[in-house]
Amino acid sequence: MSRSNDTLLLANVSRRGLLKGMAGASALLLAARWDAGLANEKAQFGAGAMPGGWIDNPNVFIHIDADGVVTFINNRAEMGQGIRTSLAMVAADELGADWDQVRVKQATADQEKYGNQNTDGSRSMRHWHEPMRRAGAAARLMLEQAAANQWGVPVSEVHAEVHKVVHSATGRELGFGELAESARELEVPGRNALVLKADSELRFIGKESGLVNGELKSAYPKAVDGEDIVTGKAVFGADVDLEGTLYAVIARPPVYGAGIKSVEDSAALEVPGVKKVIRIETADQPAAFNPLGGVAVVASNTWAAMEGRRALEIEWDMAAAGDNADYTSDAYRAALEKAAQSPGKVIRQSGDVDAALKDAEKRVSATYYMPHMAQSPMEPPVAVVRVKDGKAEAWAPVQNPRATRDGVAGILGLDRENVTVHQTLLGGGFGRKSKPDFVSEAARIAKEFEGQPVKLQWSREDDIQHAYFHAVSVDHLEAGLDAEGKATGWLHRTLSPSIASLFAPDPKHKGEFELGMGFNTMPFSIPSIRLENPPAPAHVRIGWFRSVYNLPHAWAIQSFAHEMAEAAGKDHRDYVLELLGPDREVHNLTVGDGWNYGEDPDLYPIDTARMRRVIERATEEAGWGRESQKGRGLGLAFHHSFVSYTAIVFDVEVDDAGELTIHRADIAFDCGPQANPERIRAQMEGACVMGIGIALKSEVTFQDGVAQQSNFDKYLIPRMPDAPKVVRVHLIDNPDDAMGGVGEPGLPPVAPALCNAIYAATGKRIRRLPVGDQLSG
Amino acid sequence: MASLTINGRQHELDVPDNMPLLWVIRDVVGMKGTKFGCGMAQCGACTVHIDGVATRSCVTPVSAVKGEVQTIEAMADDPVGKKVQQAWLDLGVAQCGYCQGGQIMNATGLLKSNPEPNSQEIIDAMAGNLCRCGTYNRILAAIERAAGKEVSS
Numbered sequence: 001m002s003r004s005n006d007t008l009l010l011a012n013v014s015r016r017g018l019l020k021g022m023a024g025a026s027a028l029l030l031a032a033r034w035d036a037g038l039a040n041e042k043a044q045f046g047a048g049a050m051p052g053g054w055i056d057n058p059n060v061f062i063h064i065d066a067d068g069v070v071t072f073i074n075n076r077a078e079m080g081q082g083i084r085t086s087l088a089m090v091a092a093d094e095l096g097a098d099w100d101q102v103r104v105k106q107a108t109a110d111q112e113k114y115g116n117q118n119t120d121g122s123r124s125m126r127h128w129h130e131p132m133r134r135a136g137a138a139a140r141l142m143l144e145q146a147a148a149n150q151w152g153v154p155v156s157e158v159h160a161e162v163h164k165v166v167h168s169a170t171g172r173e174l175g176f177g178e179l180a181e182s183a184r185e186l187e188v189p190g191r192n193a194l195v196l197k198a199d200s201e202l203r204f205i206g207k208e209s210g211l212v213n214g215e216l217k218s219a220y221p222k223a224v225d226g227e228d229i230v231t232g233k234a235v236f237g238a239d240v241d242l243e244g245t246l247y248a249v250i251a252r253p254p255v256y257g258a259g260i261k262s263v264e265d266s267a268a269l270e271v272p273g274v275k276k277v278i279r280i281e282t283a284d285q286p287a288a289f290n291p292l293g294g295v296a297v298v299a300s301n302t303w304a305a306m307e308g309r310r311a312l313e314i315e316w317d318m319a320a321a322g323d324n325a326d327y328t329s330d331a332y333r334a335a336l337e338k339a340a341q342s343p344g345k346v347i348r349q350s351g352d353v354d355a356a357l358k359d360a361e362k363r364v365s366a367t368y369y370m371p372h373m374a375q376s377p378m379e380p381p382v383a384v385v386r387v388k389d390g391k392a393e394a395w396a397p398v399q400n401p402r403a404t405r406d407g408v409a410g411i412l413g414l415d416r417e418n419v420t421v422h423q424t425l426l427g428g429g430f431g432r433k434s435k436p437d438f439v440s441e442a443a444r445i446a447k448e449f450e451g452q453p454v455k456l457q458w459s460r461e462d463d464i465q466h467a468y469f470h471a472v473s474v475d476h477l478e479a480g481l482d483a484e485g486k487a488t489g490w491l492h493r494t495l496s497p498s499i500a501s502l503f504a505p506d507p508k509h510k511g512e513f514e515l516g517m518g519f520n521t522m523p524f525s526i527p528s529i530r531l532e533n534p535p536a537p538a539h540v541r542i543g544w545f546r547s548v549y550n551l552p553h554a555w556a557i558q559s560f561a562h563e564m565a566e567a568a569g570k571d572h573r574d575y576v577l578e579l580l581g582p583d584r585e586v587h588n589l590t591v592g593d594g595w596n597y598g599e600d601p602d603l604y605p606i607d608t609a610r611m612r613r614v615i616e617r618a619t620e621e622a623g624w625g626r627e628s629q630k631g632r633g634l635g636l637a638f639h640h641s642f643v644s645y646t647a648i649v650f651d652v653e654v655d656d657a658g659e660l661t662i663h664r665a666d667i668a669f670d671c672g673p674q675a676n677p678e679r680i681r682a683q684m685e686g687a688c689v690m691g692i693g694i695a696l697k698s699e700v701t702f703q704d705g706v707a708q709q710s711n712f713d714k715y716l717i718p719r720m721p722d723a724p725k726v727v728r729v730h731l732i733d734n735p736d737d738a739m740g741g742v743g744e745p746g747l748p749p750v751a752p753a754l755c756n757a758i759y760a761a762t763g764k765r766i767r768r769l770p771v772g773d774q775l776s777g
Numbered sequence: 778m779a780s781l782t783i784n785g786r787q788h789e790l791d792v793p794d795n796m797p798l799l800w801v802i803r804d805v806v807g808m809k810g811t812k813f814g815c816g817m818a819q820c821g822a823c824t825v826h827i828d829g830v831a832t833r834s835c836v837t838p839v840s841a842v843k844g845e846v847q848t849i850e851a852m853a854d855d856p857v858g859k860k861v862q863q864a865w866l867d868l869g870v871a872q873c874g875y876c877q878g879g880q881i882m883n884a885t886g887l888l889k890s891n892p893e894p895n896s897q898e899i900i901d902a903m904a905g906n907l908c909r910c911g912t913y914n915r916i917l918a919a920i921e922r923a924a925g926k927e928v929s930s
Binding site: 078079080081082210211214216219222223225226227228229230231232233234235236238239241247272301302303306376377378379380425426427428429430457459460461678679682683685686687688689690711712713717718719720721722723724726727 | 793796797800803804805807808809810811812813814815816817819820822848849850852853862865866867868869871872873874875876877878881900901903904905906907908909910911912913914915916917918
């Protein structure tokens with residue numbers, strides 16, 4: 001099917017107004033929403049604006065066998081968000097497929113064929129539910145037409161039911177499998193001919209199932225990879241098993257940018273099983289997604305390669321690393337905290353903050369620190385590459401297949417068309433695997449072994465010491481309050497190295513896509529506001545970590561709002577609702593955000609009413625306002641990110657020894673329409689636990705440019721005893737707004753909510769993460 | 778030369794004595810359900826059973842293995858393991874799934890030695906198994922379900 005620009009008649013009517021007025025008219029409603037994406041090539045926003053855009057051709061995504069088995073091609077990375085199940089459910093629901101007959105096959109890297117495949121930014125369902133519904137609806141129409149042709153009746157007389165097409169007048173039926181061959185020959189109907197199912201006809205989309213807040217509501221339509229996962233059959237990157245595989249590890253420069261002075265490899269080559277030692281060039285700075293360089297050891301199994309690496313004697317050229325070799329966390333933190341006292345680049349300004357602070361009845365001031373962290377998915381980076389006859393084939397757990405393909409092509413000097421990338425399951429991603437440096441490393445090594453597959457395995461030490469680190473950050477805030485405690489002025493300075501430093505000379509300032517993560521989009525209604533961004537240089541590879549800069553921005557803003565409430569002597573919830581001001585839509589451009597997660601601000605403004613609703617829901621469910629015994633307290637935080645809204649309340653207890661118990665978390669979440677509520681709940685639960693780790697435990701520090709943690713003994717992430725005793729997820733029923741992200745928005749408010757709860761329980765204010773042993777002091 | 782029984786099958790293996798059982802299972806025998814996560818018994822992704830006892834295969838030299846090894850691939854044939862797997866599916870525990878084989882092996886080991894653990898016993902027993910996706914609350918509920926308790930968390 002060609003990418004036609006069929007626009008629906010409704011396109012010129014204000015979409016948002018229309019949506020709000022049309023709840024209930026489901027088919028039409030969805031059609032109305034589509035026009036945002038229907039002009040694929042010209043789109044400024046959303047799925048159509050992504051490289052490769054969207055594709056909704058059923059012949060690309062849906063295959064039906066003669067025996068009735070329906071295979072969906074999944075074009076997004078599965079890293080635990082359940083997308084292979086959820087997208088297939090969306091298409092299967094619209095098609096009318098019997099879930100037991102549904103299989104899912106993973107697409108290879110091919111943006112021209114499958115549309116955008118870069119799985120980050122909490123975009124998969126937000127950008128793909130509509131194309132998948134269209135693909136399902138078109139396939140259903142083709143099956144109906146095929147049946148009508150066979151029976152010689154008008155197509156209007158037949159209709160699809162679950163896995164079959166029926167001619168009601170005569171009671172004739174044909175299964176999807178029986179119709180598949182003739183349906184495939186038909187022309188794909190135009191988008192204008194598609195009628196999507198009404199909500200009442202849906203079996204999966206938007207339906208609660210599985211475990212809902214501790215109760216097994218109903219059987220969950222089985223997860224496509226569930227059985228394989230629990231039986232050990234699921235194939236992650238490390239599990240790709242090809243005949244004749246060689247195994248490799250790399251000793252990388254301990255400091256970003258360092259080179260090699262000398263290598264003594266004779267002992268390594270004597271380790272049984274070691275076949276070869278290869279020097280890998282240090283990438284030019286900035287490194288982007290290129291290999292860091294180092295020395296690769298190739299062997300007959302992973303253990304031999306690791307033993308060989310242990311036996312290497314390498315003298316590193318630290319001079320090549322420049323001042324990265326002086327990078328030390330304590331000194332850097334002190335420098336940023338000092339810089340935070342001086343004005344920086346003004347990002348957003350209204351009113352006169354200096355006057356407001358000067359004239360304030362009361363001034364509040366605080367500086368917050370969040371350290372570097374490593375994403376550390378449980379599956380460390382790993383890739384298999386085979387180079388043969390001028391072509392390369394890669395198998396890897398990657399979030400960004402296109403960048404992977406281009407990286408492999410680049411390092412091998414091949415055309416993209418000669419590189420095939422097979423995307424395996426990801427044993428967690430969290431942003432680490434959006435950087436395919438490890439696949440390029442494998443390709444670089446495989447180049448030396450024509451025809452033989454090479455599996456490059458990162459150890460946990462490699463993963464933590466050579467991460468694309470979450471940016472360290474300092475946020476300094478000042479506020480002025482009047483005699484009633486009402487905020488009159490708000491000054492916020494944010495300092496973090498930028499991810500842009502990976503790709504270009506270090507800008508030392510955050511870019512629009514970083515500031516737009518909750519900094520300039522801060523929605524409080526305060527007469528005078530000034531937001532500044534003083535410089536912060538990068539000394540390590542900085543990269544995306546789940547929720548990205550929303551983490552420090554939410555942590556600082558939500559902690560500070562609580563400090564303001566305390567200074568004003570007011571209830572925290574009442575105070576933040578006052579800060580939010582009257583219900584209104586804040587258009588992103590009016591706060592200097594031209595990014596908005598790539599979405600149309602007309603369709604996705606910052607809606608303070610939605611913010612208020614999640615705050616009210618979380619606090620109500622948590623029993624906000626009730627008396628707490630000594631050492632126990634409730635803490636609230638909320639945040640808008642990835643065009644969704646989250647609020648969390650923690651109920652915690654801290655005993656005299658400083659031992660923290662998290663009794664309960666109440667999470668309210670509004671992502672607009674919900675495709676698969678079961679997995680939305682799972683994402684919220686998981687983000688809650690991960691966020692507890694960010695708040696309490698996780699930190700990577702540097703000394704002389706070298707990461708000081710290297711495994712889970714020192715780089716701490718949450719364990720089962722750290723989880724809340726009870727987690728409750730409250731999904732806001734909101735089919736009327738446009739669909740928001742799910743994978744990331746649950747994370748940013750966790751740390752500030754937890755620290756606010758700790759304050760409520762103990763009176764101890766946390767301004768430096770992780771909490772670590774600060775409670776026992 | 779090491780002689781190992783894995784999931785009831787005998788293997789004669791030409792591997793160094795100090796090679797961890799994990800890499801013998803994965804790279805030499807070629808069974809991929811047992812995962813590498815940390816290499817120092819910090820995460821539990823590599824958990825197998827040796828004579829029914831949950832063991833971290835990444836720090837167990839192959840020469841130290843005296844009993845019969847069972848891996849996640851054999852749990853469907855184990856009455857307790859099967860129950861645990863089913864509870865995992867019923868409650869939608871897994872997210873990415875990478876750690877879950879190790880979690881199931883550890884949970885099954887627990888239920889074999891303590892068929893009716895209370896919540897605290899489960900938490901203590903599972904504290905060595907990391908899940909970066911943060912599925913702990915569902916893991917706890919699934920172990921309770923496998924142990925015959927009603928779901929509650």
